[in-house]
Amino acid sequence: MKILESLNPQQRRAVTTTEGPVLVLAGAGTGKTRVITVRMAYLLHRGVEPEAILAMTFTNKAAREMRQRVGDLVGAKKASRLFVGTFHAFCIDLLRQYGSEIGLGRFTISDGSDQVSVLRSAMREVNVASVSMQPAQVLSRISLMKGRLFTPDSALEAATDDREELVAHVWKRYDEQLRRSRSLDFDDILLQALALLKRKKGAGDALRERYRYVMVDEYQDTNGPQYEIVNAIARRHGNLCVVGDDDQSIYGWRGADIGKILSFEHDYRNATVIKLETNYRSTEEILDAANRVIRNNPNRHDKTLRSHAGKGGPVRRFLALDENEEAAGVVGEIRRRVDAGEAAWGDFAILFRTGPQARVFEAELRAEKVPYTLVGGMSFFDRKEIRDIVAYLKLLVNADDELALLRVINCPPRGIGKASIDRILQFSSDQGITVSSAFARASSVEGVPAAAAAACADFLRVLDSLRKKKGSLENLVAGLIDTVNYRAEVDRSYPTAEMQAQRWSAVDEVLNFAENHRRRAKEGTIESFLHELVLEANDDFTSEDSRNRSSVTLMTLHAAKGLEYPRVYLVGLEEGLLPHARAVAEDSIDEERRLAYVGITRAREELTLTRTRSRARHGHRAPSMASRFLYEFTGTPPPDDWIPAGEDRPVVGSPKAKASKAQRKVTPRKKRAAPRRAAR
DNA sequence: AACATGCCGGTTTTT
DNA sequence: CCGGCATGTT
Numbered sequence: 001m002k003i004l005e006s007l008n009p010q011q012r013r014a015v016t017t018t019e020g021p022v023l024v025l026a027g028a029g030t031g032k033t034r035v036i037t038v039r040m041a042y043l044l045h046r047g048v049e050p051e052a053i054l055a056m057t058f059t060n061k062a063a064r065e066m067r068q069r070v071g072d073l074v075g076a077k078k079a080s081r082l083f084v085g086t087f088h089a090f091c092i093d094l095l096r097q098y099g100s101e102i103g104l105g106r107f108t109i110s111d112g113s114d115q116v117s118v119l120r121s122a123m124r125e126v127n128v129a130s131v132s133m134q135p136a137q138v139l140s141r142i143s144l145m146k147g148r149l150f151t152p153d154s155a156l157e158a159a160t161d162d163r164e165e166l167v168a169h170v171w172k173r174y175d176e177q178l179r180r181s182r183s184l185d186f187d188d189i190l191l192q193a194l195a196l197l198k199r200k201k202g203a204g205d206a207l208r209e210r211y212r213y214v215m216v217d218e219y220q221d222t223n224g225p226q227y228e229i230v231n232a233i234a235r236r237h238g239n240l241c242v243v244g245d246d247d248q249s250i251y252g253w254r255g256a257d258i259g260k261i262l263s264f265e266h267d268y269r270n271a272t273v274i275k276l277e278t279n280y281r282s283t284e285e286i287l288d289a290a291n292r293v294i295r296n297n298p299n300r301h302d303k304t305l306r307s308h309a310g311k312g313g314p315v316r317r318f319l320a321l322d323e324n325e326e327a328a329g330v331v332g333e334i335r336r337r338v339d340a341g342e343a344a345w346g347d348f349a350i351l352f353r354t355g356p357q358a359r360v361f362e363a364e365l366r367a368e369k370v371p372y373t374l375v376g377g378m379s380f381f382d383r384k385e386i387r388d389i390v391a392y393l394k395l396l397v398n399a400d401d402e403l404a405l406l407r408v409i410n411c412p413p414r415g416i417g418k419a420s421i422d423r424i425l426q427f428s429s430d431q432g433i434t435v436s437s438a439f440a441r442a443s444s445v446e447g448v449p450a451a452a453a454a455a456c457a458d459f460l461r462v463l464d465s466l467r468k469k470k471g472s473l474e475n476l477v478a479g480l481i482d483t484v485n486y487r488a489e490v491d492r493s494y495p496t497a498e499m500q501a502q503r504w505s506a507v508d509e510v511l512n513f514a515e516n517h518r519r520r521a522k523e524g525t526i527e528s529f530l531h532e533l534v535l536e537a538n539d540d541f542t543s544e545d546s547r548n549r550s551s552v553t554l555m556t557l558h559a560a561k562g563l564e565y566p567r568v569y570l571v572g573l574e575e576g577l578l579p580h581a582r583a584v585a586e587d588s589i590d591e592e593r594r595l596a597y598v599g600i601t602r603a604r605e606e607l608t609l610t611r612t613r614s615r616a617r618h619g620h621r622a623p624s625m626a627s628r629f630l631y632e633f634t635g636t637p638p639p640d641d642w643i644p645a646g647e648d649r650p651v652v653g654s655p656k657a658k659a660s661k662a663q664r665k666v667t668p669r670k671k672r673a674a675p676r677r678a679a680r
Numbered sequence: 681a682a683c684a685t686g687c688c689g690g691t692t693t694t695t
Numbered sequence: 696c697c698g699g700c701a702t703g704t705t
Contacts, residue, residue, distance in 0.1 A: 059694065088695045111695085186695045253692065354691055535695060558692050580691055595692080618690060619696030
């Protein structure tokens with residue numbers, strides 16, 4: 001096969017070692033995606049049926065890219081017969097096809113904000129004010145426990161303090177509501193699919209038999225259930241190829257278990273281990289910095305990235321008075337480079353540890369009229385209008401979805417007040433009937449006005465008639481929006497015609513999505529549309545987008561994983577920020593170091609590290625200290641003097657440059673007319 | 681149902 | 696210091 005010739009020896013070995021367990025340790029920028037896609041093409045070339053190949057990723061973006069690239073190699077038609085997708089997409093497919101084997105009927109999916117709502121009500125039931133424990137934190141604890149295969153009951157038994165006990169109680173209620181609603185959260189999707197796959201007979205057995213070649217991307221991000229799923233499928237034929245980089249494991253706090261990639265050779269005897277260490281992305285100077293930082297981590301697969309791109313310029317360091325100067329310096333420099341024609345906006349990325357750091361950069365970019373894209377933040381699908389419509393769609397698929405029902409029962413207003421709703425909910429639990437049937441029998445609930453009861457019955461009837469409708473997906477969705485008179489709701493909620501039009505455009509967008517989905521998807525049902533909406537809600541198109549949109553990219557280090565930019569500013573290299581104070585307290589410095597490593601290795605040609613002398617946090621200004629990671633990669637203490645905004649400073653550890661440039665005359669920025677004195 | 685007040689907390693976030 | 700939320704007021 002011809003493409004093999006374009007691979008380096010290690011890559012080729014990773015592609016052609018098709019039998020048995022294989023661990024590919026792919027350092028940053030070493031052509032990981034290339035290897036996986038060529039490997040799939042190679043298997044097909046050797047006569048393996050596409051249906052026997054399973055490739056799992058963590059994000060939709062990765063799946064999309066992989067599908068595209070396999071398609072380029074073997075043709076779209078053949079590629080479409082392979083399964084390439086996220087764990088969750090794979091599991092949902094299984095559950096929809098074979099869910100009945102484990103007693104699962106139709107279900108809807110709870111996304112993050114649904115989970116928070118359900119959890120809030122669970123906490124109220126257990127009489128915990130959400131001030132004493134914050135829902136997001138409880139949710140993350142529950143998720144971590146689910147990942148370790150605890151149940152609410154076993155968690156209660158294992159609880160060692162009041163707090164854990166309380167979490168277990170809340171979890172139990174949370175679970176009950178989801179069950180009642182026939183709703184699965186993201187963890188349940190994996191756990192249920194695992195239960196299905198573990199069954200000795202039926203679909204479980206058929207699937208184990210079917211997938212002769214299994215591949216997992218970003219293996220270092222695998223959590224407990226995902227590991228079990230892979231294991232359950234791949235044990236049969238034993239041809240499991242996992243690709244990842246333990247040095248880029250940055251989702252430990254979310255349950256990703258770096259131990260899985262560290263112990264692969266132990267988990268799968270006779271595993272072939274292949275290291276990809278030739279980096280095609282960054283200059284030698286940049287990789288030196290990366291290597292020197294990461295080698296401080298214990299417990300890792302030893303790797304050293306070697307550059308294929310030449311030495312390059314030194315990594316630069318920049319010390320600013322405060323966060324405003326830091327932003328002004330970075331943005332000013334970007335502006336000058338672009339104005340001078342040396343670079344384009346899209347060449348630059350500004351990376352930071354925490355979200356709030358973006359604010360001051362945004363302000364500066366805006367003031368300087370620099371086009372930028374901030375990655376992250378509120379998704380299109382978090383808008384009220386979208387969530388309302390999604391709730392309606394969920395109700396069509398699953399009448400028992402309580403959250404969806406409560407969300408839209410009085411939206412647009414139908415004269416069903418809070419008091420009535422509470423009484424009906426009480427009625428439902430007293431009688432032990434589902435919430436939807438309680439609403440259907442609202443007229444027999446004491447204290448509910450006849451008009452409200454009639455409105456409930458009416459509403460349920462409308463939903464029923466919508467369920468029976470036939471037509472194309474987009475017409476069904478449009479029909480729904482029309483029937484419930486959602487336009488009126490939008491008009492009612494916003495005062496000006498302008499705002500209304502703007503809000504309505506989001507609704508229009510859903511219709512576009514629907515049409516799009518119908519054309520691409522195999523089935524194009526409301527159910528499959530919903531799954532796509534919920535699972536791919538946060539999909540970002542960062543890499544494709546920001547470059548050709550020609551804007552500076554602003555994002556957190558987490559969001560930057562997998563991306564690359566010619567020029568990178570890694571900002572806020574300070575104790576308390578990177579490493580984050582909380583990580584220091586919790587003794588998870590290793591993961592912070594990997595985060596720094598991820599940041600450094602995003603840069604192709606130029607890397608600039610910045611820090612401040614003092615920084616405002618929680619409204620108070622405090623002196624900041626250089627990050628320990630700066631010491632690690634220079635081997636010497638960082639210089640104590642600061643460089644005024646706008647001046648380039650060569651890296652410490654590159655003696656020639658240091659001597660010649662360090663004394664360069666500095667032109668003060670006018671902004672700093674009244675210089676604050678730096679704390680000594 | 682819409683607005684005011686008061687309190688707490690303040691990493692990272694995909695599916 | 697700022698935002699989010701829960702609670703309390705009209």
